[in-house]
Amino acid sequence: MLLEGRFSVVQMNTNRRLKFNQPSRLPNSGKSGIENERVLVLVFESISWDIHTLCTIASLSRRFCAIARRILWRRLCVNRAPGMVAALSGEDPSGRIDGGWHALAKLMFFCGGGESTRYFNLSQPTSGHFACESRFSKTSGRFFLPKNCRRDLLYMSDPCEHQAVGGDEHLGVFRGVFREFMRSKTRECLVRRQAALEEKVRCPYCGGRVWSMTAARLVPKSAARRLGSREGGLEFFVCVNGHLHGTCWLIPLSSEEEDNGEDDDNSDGSELVLSIGTPVTVVGEVVKDGVRGFRIQNPENGLFFVSPVPLDKIIFPLEKWSRRFKYVSIGLTVVGVILISKHVIEYIVERRRGRLLRKRVADAAAKRAELVTGGIKL
Protein backbone atom coordinates (compact mmCIF):
# COMPACT_ATOMS: atom_id res chain seq x y z
CA MET A 1 0.00 0.00 0.00
CA LEU A 2 1.41 3.36 -0.97
CA LEU A 3 1.13 6.32 1.38
CA GLU A 4 0.71 10.01 0.99
CA GLY A 5 3.76 11.57 2.65
CA ARG A 6 1.93 13.94 4.92
CA PHE A 7 2.84 14.23 8.60
CA SER A 8 1.83 16.70 11.27
CA VAL A 9 4.49 17.91 13.68
CA VAL A 10 3.90 16.34 17.04
CA GLN A 11 5.53 17.06 20.36
CA MET A 12 8.30 14.69 21.28
CA ASN A 13 7.42 12.38 24.15
CA THR A 14 9.99 12.35 26.91
CA ASN A 15 10.74 8.95 28.32
CA ARG A 16 10.92 9.17 32.10
CA ARG A 17 14.06 7.09 32.18
CA LEU A 18 15.99 8.54 29.26
CA LYS A 19 16.63 12.18 28.38
CA PHE A 20 19.26 13.33 25.95
CA ASN A 21 21.57 16.16 26.89
CA GLN A 22 21.54 17.62 23.39
CA PRO A 23 18.47 18.16 21.24
CA SER A 24 18.05 15.28 18.83
CA ARG A 25 15.35 16.68 16.59
CA LEU A 26 16.60 17.87 13.23
CA PRO A 27 14.48 19.48 10.52
CA ASN A 28 12.81 16.92 8.32
CA SER A 29 12.62 18.83 5.06
CA GLY A 30 15.51 18.34 2.72
CA LYS A 31 16.85 15.23 4.50
CA SER A 32 17.41 12.56 1.96
CA GLY A 33 19.19 9.90 3.98
CA ILE A 34 17.77 6.96 5.88
CA GLU A 35 17.03 9.44 8.66
CA ASN A 36 14.27 10.93 6.56
CA GLU A 37 11.07 10.19 8.48
CA ARG A 38 9.02 9.71 5.36
CA VAL A 39 11.47 7.18 3.96
CA LEU A 40 11.49 5.27 7.26
CA VAL A 41 7.69 5.14 7.40
CA LEU A 42 7.45 3.91 3.80
CA VAL A 43 10.11 1.25 4.33
CA PHE A 44 8.53 0.02 7.55
CA GLU A 45 5.13 -0.07 5.89
CA SER A 46 6.61 -2.33 3.22
CA ILE A 47 7.93 -4.75 5.88
CA SER A 48 4.62 -4.71 7.80
CA TRP A 49 6.14 -2.90 10.77
CA ASP A 50 8.44 -5.68 11.86
CA ILE A 51 8.94 -5.11 15.59
CA HIS A 52 12.45 -6.51 15.86
CA THR A 53 13.65 -4.20 13.09
CA LEU A 54 11.95 -1.25 14.76
CA CYS A 55 13.65 -2.00 18.09
CA THR A 56 17.00 -2.16 16.29
CA ILE A 57 16.43 1.10 14.39
CA ALA A 58 15.45 2.84 17.62
CA SER A 59 18.84 1.91 19.08
CA LEU A 60 20.97 3.42 16.29
CA SER A 61 21.35 7.03 17.37
CA ARG A 62 19.55 9.82 19.19
CA ARG A 63 17.79 10.96 16.03
CA PHE A 64 16.49 7.48 15.24
CA CYS A 65 15.40 7.01 18.84
CA ALA A 66 13.45 10.27 18.69
CA ILE A 67 11.83 9.40 15.33
CA ALA A 68 10.86 5.99 16.66
CA ARG A 69 9.24 7.47 19.77
CA ARG A 70 7.46 10.23 17.91
CA ILE A 71 6.21 8.42 14.82
CA LEU A 72 7.28 4.83 14.25
CA TRP A 73 5.94 3.17 17.42
CA ARG A 74 2.63 4.92 16.97
CA ARG A 75 2.33 3.80 13.34
CA LEU A 76 3.12 0.25 14.42
CA CYS A 77 0.37 0.29 17.04
CA VAL A 78 -2.12 1.75 14.57
CA ASN A 79 -1.17 -0.84 11.96
CA ARG A 80 -1.52 -3.81 14.31
CA ALA A 81 -4.57 -2.76 16.34
CA PRO A 82 -6.34 0.18 14.65
CA GLY A 83 -9.61 -0.19 16.54
CA MET A 84 -8.03 -0.40 19.96
CA VAL A 85 -5.64 2.49 19.28
CA ALA A 86 -8.46 4.69 18.01
CA ALA A 87 -10.42 3.96 21.19
CA LEU A 88 -7.45 4.60 23.47
CA SER A 89 -6.11 7.76 21.90
CA GLY A 90 -9.58 9.24 21.43
CA GLU A 91 -9.83 12.70 19.95
CA ASP A 92 -6.35 13.87 20.89
CA PRO A 93 -5.13 15.63 17.72
CA SER A 94 -1.53 15.72 18.90
CA GLY A 95 -1.46 11.93 18.72
CA ARG A 96 -0.07 11.49 22.21
CA ILE A 97 -0.89 8.71 24.59
CA ASP A 98 -0.20 8.40 28.32
CA GLY A 99 3.10 6.68 28.88
CA GLY A 100 4.17 6.95 25.23
CA TRP A 101 3.61 4.79 22.15
CA HIS A 102 6.66 2.68 22.81
CA ALA A 103 5.16 1.58 26.13
CA LEU A 104 1.86 0.71 24.44
CA ALA A 105 3.64 -1.29 21.75
CA LYS A 106 5.54 -3.20 24.43
CA LEU A 107 2.31 -3.83 26.31
CA MET A 108 0.75 -5.22 23.14
CA PHE A 109 3.62 -7.56 22.34
CA PHE A 110 5.40 -8.39 25.56
CA CYS A 111 4.27 -10.62 28.41
CA GLY A 112 6.09 -9.42 31.51
CA GLY A 113 6.27 -12.72 33.37
CA GLY A 114 5.60 -12.92 37.10
CA GLU A 115 7.31 -12.53 40.40
CA SER A 116 6.35 -12.66 44.06
CA THR A 117 4.45 -9.62 45.30
CA ARG A 118 2.72 -8.64 48.51
CA TYR A 119 -0.49 -10.56 47.90
CA PHE A 120 0.77 -13.13 45.44
CA ASN A 121 3.35 -15.65 46.50
CA LEU A 122 5.48 -17.19 43.79
CA SER A 123 8.36 -19.45 44.74
CA GLN A 124 10.30 -18.70 41.55
CA PRO A 125 9.86 -15.75 39.23
CA THR A 126 9.14 -16.44 35.56
CA SER A 127 10.79 -14.27 32.95
CA GLY A 128 8.98 -12.15 30.40
CA HIS A 129 8.88 -12.97 26.70
CA PHE A 130 7.92 -11.55 23.35
CA ALA A 131 4.31 -12.37 22.47
CA CYS A 132 3.81 -12.12 18.72
CA GLU A 133 0.04 -12.41 19.00
CA SER A 134 -2.27 -11.35 21.82
CA ARG A 135 -5.98 -10.75 22.07
CA PHE A 136 -7.20 -7.62 23.84
CA SER A 137 -10.83 -7.11 24.67
CA LYS A 138 -12.76 -4.26 26.27
CA THR A 139 -15.50 -6.70 27.20
CA SER A 140 -12.93 -8.57 29.31
CA GLY A 141 -11.83 -5.25 30.76
CA ARG A 142 -15.25 -4.65 32.30
CA PHE A 143 -14.79 -7.70 34.53
CA PHE A 144 -11.75 -6.08 36.11
CA LEU A 145 -13.46 -2.79 36.98
CA PRO A 146 -15.22 -2.16 40.28
CA LYS A 147 -18.99 -1.70 39.85
CA ASN A 148 -18.95 2.07 40.14
CA CYS A 149 -16.07 2.35 37.62
CA ARG A 150 -17.68 0.38 34.80
CA ARG A 151 -17.89 3.45 32.59
CA ASP A 152 -14.07 3.44 32.30
CA LEU A 153 -12.63 1.84 29.20
CA LEU A 154 -10.10 -0.88 29.91
CA TYR A 155 -8.66 -3.29 27.36
CA MET A 156 -7.51 -6.60 28.86
CA SER A 157 -5.49 -9.40 27.37
CA ASP A 158 -6.20 -13.09 27.72
CA PRO A 159 -3.98 -14.62 30.43
CA CYS A 160 -0.69 -16.00 29.16
CA GLU A 161 -0.02 -19.41 30.71
CA HIS A 162 3.32 -20.03 32.34
CA GLN A 163 4.58 -23.16 33.99
CA ALA A 164 4.96 -22.56 37.73
CA VAL A 165 7.17 -24.56 40.01
CA GLY A 166 5.22 -27.05 42.11
CA GLY A 167 1.46 -27.55 42.37
CA ASP A 168 -1.16 -28.25 39.73
CA GLU A 169 -1.99 -24.68 38.99
CA HIS A 170 -0.48 -22.79 36.13
CA LEU A 171 0.59 -19.20 36.46
CA GLY A 172 -1.48 -16.77 34.41
CA VAL A 173 0.08 -13.45 33.43
CA PHE A 174 -2.17 -10.76 32.08
CA ARG A 175 -1.96 -7.11 31.09
CA GLY A 176 -4.19 -4.28 30.06
CA VAL A 177 -4.46 -0.57 29.36
CA PHE A 178 -6.92 2.16 30.34
CA ARG A 179 -8.13 4.92 28.10
CA GLU A 180 -7.29 8.35 29.55
CA PHE A 181 -6.52 6.97 32.96
CA MET A 182 -5.99 10.45 34.44
CA ARG A 183 -9.70 11.17 33.95
CA SER A 184 -10.98 7.71 34.92
CA LYS A 185 -13.26 6.76 37.79
CA THR A 186 -10.80 4.05 38.79
CA ARG A 187 -8.09 6.60 39.44
CA GLU A 188 -10.58 8.76 41.29
CA CYS A 189 -11.38 5.78 43.55
CA LEU A 190 -7.72 5.13 44.21
CA VAL A 191 -7.08 8.76 45.11
CA ARG A 192 -10.21 9.00 47.25
CA ARG A 193 -9.17 5.91 49.19
CA GLN A 194 -5.71 7.43 49.57
CA ALA A 195 -4.23 4.24 48.17
CA ALA A 196 -0.46 4.32 48.49
CA LEU A 197 1.82 3.76 45.48
CA GLU A 198 3.90 0.61 45.74
CA GLU A 199 7.47 1.03 46.87
CA LYS A 200 9.10 -1.89 45.13
CA VAL A 201 6.97 -2.57 42.06
CA ARG A 202 7.23 -0.61 38.81
CA CYS A 203 5.31 -0.77 35.57
CA PRO A 204 7.16 -3.14 33.19
CA TYR A 205 6.04 -1.04 30.21
CA CYS A 206 6.73 2.59 31.08
CA GLY A 207 8.63 2.30 34.34
CA GLY A 208 6.01 4.36 36.18
CA ARG A 209 4.90 3.84 39.77
CA VAL A 210 1.94 1.59 40.40
CA TRP A 211 -1.01 1.06 42.72
CA SER A 212 -1.89 -2.44 43.89
CA MET A 213 -5.59 -2.89 43.19
CA THR A 214 -5.59 -5.79 45.63
CA ALA A 215 -4.23 -3.63 48.44
CA ALA A 216 -6.77 -0.93 47.56
CA ARG A 217 -9.56 -3.58 47.69
CA LEU A 218 -10.69 -2.70 44.20
CA VAL A 219 -10.53 -6.17 42.67
CA PRO A 220 -14.05 -7.34 41.81
CA LYS A 221 -15.00 -11.03 42.12
CA SER A 222 -15.72 -11.13 38.40
CA ALA A 223 -12.00 -10.70 37.62
CA ALA A 224 -11.04 -14.14 38.97
CA ARG A 225 -13.99 -15.75 37.20
CA ARG A 226 -13.06 -14.12 33.92
CA LEU A 227 -9.47 -15.31 34.15
CA GLY A 228 -10.39 -18.84 35.17
CA SER A 229 -8.72 -18.28 38.51
CA ARG A 230 -9.89 -18.77 42.06
CA GLU A 231 -11.01 -15.91 44.25
CA GLY A 232 -8.09 -14.43 46.11
CA GLY A 233 -5.67 -16.11 43.69
CA LEU A 234 -4.68 -12.99 41.79
CA GLU A 235 -3.09 -9.61 42.17
CA PHE A 236 -2.78 -6.81 39.71
CA PHE A 237 -1.32 -3.35 39.51
CA VAL A 238 -2.22 -0.20 37.64
CA CYS A 239 0.46 2.39 36.89
CA VAL A 240 0.07 6.16 36.83
CA ASN A 241 -0.23 6.05 33.02
CA GLY A 242 -3.01 3.47 33.05
CA HIS A 243 -1.01 0.36 32.19
CA LEU A 244 -2.18 -2.75 34.05
CA HIS A 245 -0.21 -5.90 34.75
CA GLY A 246 -0.94 -8.84 37.03
CA THR A 247 -0.60 -12.49 37.84
CA CYS A 248 -3.06 -15.19 38.88
CA TRP A 249 -3.30 -18.90 39.58
CA LEU A 250 -5.24 -20.60 36.79
CA ILE A 251 -7.54 -23.40 37.95
CA PRO A 252 -6.61 -26.51 35.98
CA LEU A 253 -9.37 -27.68 33.64
CA SER A 254 -10.49 -31.27 33.97
CA SER A 255 -11.20 -33.20 30.78
CA GLU A 256 -14.99 -32.90 31.40
CA GLU A 257 -14.75 -29.16 31.78
CA GLU A 258 -12.63 -28.88 28.65
CA ASP A 259 -15.26 -30.80 26.62
CA ASN A 260 -18.17 -28.88 28.01
CA GLY A 261 -18.03 -25.41 26.53
CA GLU A 262 -21.15 -24.14 28.32
CA ASP A 263 -21.02 -21.81 31.23
CA ASP A 264 -24.19 -21.67 33.30
CA ASP A 265 -23.31 -18.54 35.17
CA ASN A 266 -24.85 -15.67 33.25
CA SER A 267 -24.69 -13.11 36.02
CA ASP A 268 -21.91 -10.92 34.60
CA GLY A 269 -22.00 -12.15 31.00
CA SER A 270 -20.07 -15.22 30.00
CA GLU A 271 -19.25 -17.28 26.98
CA LEU A 272 -21.19 -20.10 25.41
CA VAL A 273 -20.18 -22.46 22.68
CA LEU A 274 -23.08 -22.99 20.30
CA SER A 275 -23.42 -25.24 17.31
CA ILE A 276 -23.70 -23.61 13.91
CA GLY A 277 -27.30 -22.88 12.95
CA THR A 278 -28.52 -22.10 16.46
CA PRO A 279 -30.87 -19.08 16.33
CA VAL A 280 -29.80 -16.33 18.71
CA THR A 281 -31.42 -13.20 20.10
CA VAL A 282 -29.27 -10.09 19.81
CA VAL A 283 -30.10 -7.00 21.86
CA GLY A 284 -28.19 -3.83 21.02
CA GLU A 285 -28.20 -0.65 19.02
CA VAL A 286 -28.98 -0.89 15.30
CA VAL A 287 -27.10 1.55 13.06
CA LYS A 288 -27.04 1.99 9.34
CA ASP A 289 -23.92 0.51 7.85
CA GLY A 290 -23.54 2.20 4.50
CA VAL A 291 -23.70 -0.21 1.64
CA ARG A 292 -24.33 -3.37 3.55
CA GLY A 293 -27.48 -2.25 5.32
CA PHE A 294 -27.50 -2.41 9.09
CA ARG A 295 -25.35 -3.62 11.91
CA ILE A 296 -25.95 -4.16 15.61
CA GLN A 297 -23.42 -2.61 17.96
CA ASN A 298 -22.82 -2.05 21.63
CA PRO A 299 -24.74 1.11 22.65
CA GLU A 300 -23.11 3.74 24.84
CA ASN A 301 -25.84 3.41 27.44
CA GLY A 302 -27.89 0.31 27.46
CA LEU A 303 -27.87 -3.41 27.15
CA PHE A 304 -25.89 -5.38 24.65
CA PHE A 305 -25.98 -9.16 24.69
CA VAL A 306 -26.38 -12.22 22.56
CA SER A 307 -28.44 -15.13 23.88
CA PRO A 308 -29.72 -18.44 22.47
CA VAL A 309 -32.96 -17.91 24.45
CA PRO A 310 -35.91 -16.64 22.29
CA LEU A 311 -37.00 -13.03 22.91
CA ASP A 312 -40.44 -13.85 24.35
CA LYS A 313 -38.86 -16.15 26.92
CA ILE A 314 -36.40 -13.39 27.88
CA ILE A 315 -39.27 -10.93 28.29
CA PHE A 316 -41.71 -13.32 30.04
CA PRO A 317 -39.99 -13.41 33.46
CA LEU A 318 -39.78 -9.64 33.37
CA GLU A 319 -43.56 -9.52 32.60
CA LYS A 320 -44.33 -11.80 35.53
CA TRP A 321 -42.51 -9.52 37.91
CA SER A 322 -44.02 -6.39 36.48
CA ARG A 323 -47.49 -7.92 36.97
CA ARG A 324 -46.67 -8.72 40.56
CA PHE A 325 -45.43 -5.24 41.18
CA LYS A 326 -48.59 -3.88 39.59
CA TYR A 327 -50.81 -5.84 41.97
CA VAL A 328 -48.74 -4.86 44.97
CA SER A 329 -48.92 -1.21 44.03
CA ILE A 330 -52.71 -1.38 43.62
CA GLY A 331 -53.00 -3.03 47.00
CA LEU A 332 -50.81 -0.43 48.64
CA THR A 333 -52.85 2.34 47.03
CA VAL A 334 -56.02 0.86 48.49
CA VAL A 335 -54.43 0.61 51.93
CA GLY A 336 -53.32 4.21 51.65
CA VAL A 337 -56.77 5.37 50.65
CA ILE A 338 -58.28 3.48 53.57
CA LEU A 339 -55.83 4.97 56.03
CA ILE A 340 -56.49 8.51 54.85
CA SER A 341 -60.24 8.09 54.60
CA LYS A 342 -60.38 6.47 58.05
CA HIS A 343 -59.68 9.79 59.67
CA VAL A 344 -62.28 11.53 57.55
CA ILE A 345 -64.91 8.92 58.39
CA GLU A 346 -64.09 9.12 62.07
CA TYR A 347 -64.45 12.89 61.98
CA ILE A 348 -67.83 12.71 60.26
CA VAL A 349 -69.10 10.06 62.67
CA GLU A 350 -67.87 12.12 65.61
CA ARG A 351 -69.71 15.20 64.42
CA ARG A 352 -72.91 13.26 63.86
CA ARG A 353 -72.68 11.78 67.29
CA GLY A 354 -72.19 15.22 68.73
CA ARG A 355 -75.20 16.53 66.85
CA LEU A 356 -77.38 13.68 68.09
CA LEU A 357 -76.20 14.20 71.65
CA ARG A 358 -76.98 17.87 71.52
CA LYS A 359 -80.42 17.05 70.15
CA ARG A 360 -81.12 14.62 72.96
CA VAL A 361 -79.96 17.09 75.53
CA ALA A 362 -82.22 19.78 74.03
CA ASP A 363 -85.20 17.37 73.99
CA ALA A 364 -84.56 16.36 77.57
CA ALA A 365 -84.36 20.02 78.63
CA ALA A 366 -87.58 20.81 76.83
CA LYS A 367 -89.39 17.89 78.53
CA ARG A 368 -88.19 18.96 81.93
CA ALA A 369 -89.35 22.47 81.29
CA GLU A 370 -92.83 21.13 80.45
CA LEU A 371 -92.92 19.08 83.62
CA VAL A 372 -91.96 22.05 85.76
CA THR A 373 -94.63 24.22 84.11
CA GLY A 374 -97.27 21.49 84.57
CA GLY A 375 -96.41 21.13 88.31
CA ILE A 376 -96.80 24.86 89.01
CA LYS A 377 -100.22 24.89 87.35
CA LEU A 378 -101.47 22.15 89.66
Next chain:
Amino acid sequence: MSSKMIVLMSSDGQSFEVEEAVAIQSQTIAHMVEDDCVADGIPLANVESKILVKVIEYCKKYHVDEANPISEEDLNKWDEKFMDLEQSTIFELILAANYLNIKSLFDLTCQTVADMIKGKTPEEIRSTFNIENDFTPEEEEAVRKENQWAFE
Protein backbone atom coordinates in the same frame (compact mmCIF):
# COMPACT_ATOMS: atom_id res chain seq x y z
CA MET B 1 1.82 4.34 -35.78
CA SER B 2 2.99 7.36 -33.81
CA SER B 3 2.78 7.11 -30.07
CA LYS B 4 1.55 10.01 -28.04
CA MET B 5 4.27 11.85 -26.13
CA ILE B 6 4.03 13.56 -22.78
CA VAL B 7 6.35 16.15 -21.28
CA LEU B 8 7.42 15.67 -17.67
CA MET B 9 8.97 18.63 -15.87
CA SER B 10 11.24 18.02 -12.91
CA SER B 11 11.42 20.26 -9.84
CA ASP B 12 14.64 21.87 -11.12
CA GLY B 13 13.06 22.92 -14.40
CA GLN B 14 14.26 20.20 -16.78
CA SER B 15 11.80 18.72 -19.26
CA PHE B 16 11.68 15.12 -20.43
CA GLU B 17 9.62 13.82 -23.31
CA VAL B 18 8.25 10.35 -22.73
CA GLU B 19 5.80 8.08 -24.50
CA GLU B 20 2.42 8.18 -22.87
CA ALA B 21 2.25 4.39 -22.67
CA VAL B 22 5.51 4.40 -20.67
CA ALA B 23 4.53 7.31 -18.45
CA ILE B 24 1.15 5.92 -17.41
CA GLN B 25 2.87 3.18 -15.43
CA SER B 26 2.72 5.94 -12.87
CA GLN B 27 -0.84 5.96 -11.54
CA THR B 28 -0.48 9.63 -10.67
CA ILE B 29 0.34 10.50 -14.28
CA ALA B 30 -2.30 8.08 -15.57
CA HIS B 31 -5.01 9.93 -13.60
CA MET B 32 -3.81 13.24 -14.97
CA VAL B 33 -3.98 11.86 -18.52
CA GLU B 34 -7.51 10.65 -17.86
CA ASP B 35 -8.44 14.08 -16.56
CA ASP B 36 -6.89 15.52 -19.70
CA CYS B 37 -4.70 18.11 -18.03
CA VAL B 38 -1.37 17.22 -19.65
CA ALA B 39 -1.41 19.64 -22.55
CA ASP B 40 1.29 21.93 -21.14
CA GLY B 41 3.33 19.17 -19.64
CA ILE B 42 3.19 17.66 -16.17
CA PRO B 43 5.09 19.50 -13.44
CA LEU B 44 6.56 17.12 -10.86
CA ALA B 45 7.46 19.44 -8.02
CA ASN B 46 8.68 16.63 -5.77
CA VAL B 47 11.06 14.92 -8.20
CA GLU B 48 14.51 16.16 -9.16
CA SER B 49 15.86 15.68 -12.68
CA LYS B 50 18.52 13.13 -11.74
CA ILE B 51 15.85 10.98 -10.04
CA LEU B 52 13.33 11.49 -12.84
CA VAL B 53 15.93 10.19 -15.29
CA LYS B 54 16.17 6.94 -13.33
CA VAL B 55 12.38 6.68 -13.00
CA ILE B 56 11.97 7.09 -16.77
CA GLU B 57 14.71 4.52 -17.38
CA TYR B 58 12.86 2.07 -15.14
CA CYS B 59 9.49 2.70 -16.74
CA LYS B 60 10.93 2.27 -20.23
CA LYS B 61 12.43 -1.07 -19.25
CA TYR B 62 9.20 -2.22 -17.68
CA HIS B 63 7.07 -1.19 -20.63
CA VAL B 64 6.95 -4.76 -21.90
CA ASP B 65 5.17 -5.40 -25.21
CA GLU B 66 5.84 -7.02 -28.60
CA ALA B 67 8.38 -4.31 -29.45
CA ASN B 68 10.15 -4.82 -26.14
CA PRO B 69 9.87 -8.46 -25.11
CA ILE B 70 11.77 -9.41 -21.97
CA SER B 71 11.58 -12.35 -19.58
CA GLU B 72 11.02 -12.05 -15.87
CA GLU B 73 14.41 -13.52 -15.13
CA ASP B 74 16.09 -10.89 -17.24
CA LEU B 75 14.05 -8.20 -15.55
CA ASN B 76 15.19 -9.41 -12.13
CA LYS B 77 18.82 -9.31 -13.23
CA TRP B 78 18.27 -5.85 -14.64
CA ASP B 79 16.69 -4.75 -11.35
CA GLU B 80 19.82 -5.75 -9.48
CA LYS B 81 22.02 -3.71 -11.74
CA PHE B 82 19.57 -0.83 -11.69
CA MET B 83 19.61 -0.69 -7.90
CA ASP B 84 23.37 -0.49 -7.76
CA LEU B 85 23.08 3.17 -6.79
CA GLU B 86 24.14 5.57 -4.10
CA GLN B 87 22.05 5.26 -0.97
CA SER B 88 20.74 8.82 -1.21
CA THR B 89 19.51 8.09 -4.74
CA ILE B 90 17.69 4.97 -3.53
CA PHE B 91 15.90 6.96 -0.81
CA GLU B 92 14.91 9.64 -3.31
CA LEU B 93 13.64 6.91 -5.61
CA ILE B 94 11.45 5.56 -2.78
CA LEU B 95 9.88 8.98 -2.30
CA ALA B 96 9.51 9.52 -6.06
CA ALA B 97 7.95 6.08 -6.61
CA ASN B 98 5.52 6.79 -3.78
CA TYR B 99 4.63 10.22 -5.13
CA LEU B 100 4.26 8.96 -8.70
CA ASN B 101 2.49 5.81 -7.48
CA ILE B 102 4.59 3.26 -9.38
CA LYS B 103 4.00 0.13 -7.34
CA SER B 104 6.70 -2.11 -8.82
CA LEU B 105 9.43 0.52 -8.47
CA PHE B 106 8.23 1.34 -4.95
CA ASP B 107 8.31 -2.33 -3.94
CA LEU B 108 11.76 -2.79 -5.47
CA THR B 109 13.32 0.22 -3.74
CA CYS B 110 11.71 -0.51 -0.37
CA GLN B 111 12.79 -4.15 -0.57
CA THR B 112 16.36 -3.07 -1.27
CA VAL B 113 16.45 -0.89 1.83
CA ALA B 114 14.54 -3.45 3.91
CA ASP B 115 17.18 -6.06 3.07
CA MET B 116 19.79 -3.70 4.44
CA ILE B 117 18.08 -3.28 7.82
CA LYS B 118 16.05 -6.42 8.51
CA GLY B 119 17.79 -8.98 10.69
CA LYS B 120 20.85 -6.80 11.17
CA THR B 121 22.47 -5.65 14.39
CA PRO B 122 22.67 -1.92 15.18
CA GLU B 123 26.41 -1.95 14.47
CA GLU B 124 25.89 -3.47 11.02
CA ILE B 125 23.19 -0.94 10.14
CA ARG B 126 25.33 1.96 11.39
CA SER B 127 28.21 0.78 9.22
CA THR B 128 25.96 0.26 6.15
CA PHE B 129 24.48 3.75 6.32
CA ASN B 130 27.39 5.54 7.92
CA ILE B 131 25.34 6.55 10.97
CA GLU B 132 27.16 8.12 13.87
CA ASN B 133 26.49 6.58 17.25
CA ASP B 134 26.00 9.75 19.29
CA PHE B 135 24.82 8.05 22.48
CA THR B 136 26.89 8.28 25.60
CA PRO B 137 27.72 4.82 27.01
CA GLU B 138 25.03 5.23 29.69
CA GLU B 139 22.43 6.34 27.13
CA GLU B 140 23.32 3.48 24.84
CA GLU B 141 22.93 0.97 27.64
CA ALA B 142 19.58 2.47 28.64
CA VAL B 143 18.31 2.45 25.04
CA ARG B 144 19.50 -1.09 24.54
CA LYS B 145 17.62 -2.21 27.67
CA GLU B 146 14.56 -0.26 26.58
CA ASN B 147 14.43 -2.07 23.26
CA GLN B 148 15.65 -5.48 24.34
CA TRP B 149 12.17 -6.84 25.03
CA ALA B 150 11.43 -7.81 21.44
CA PHE B 151 14.33 -10.24 21.48
CA GLU B 152 13.43 -12.04 24.73
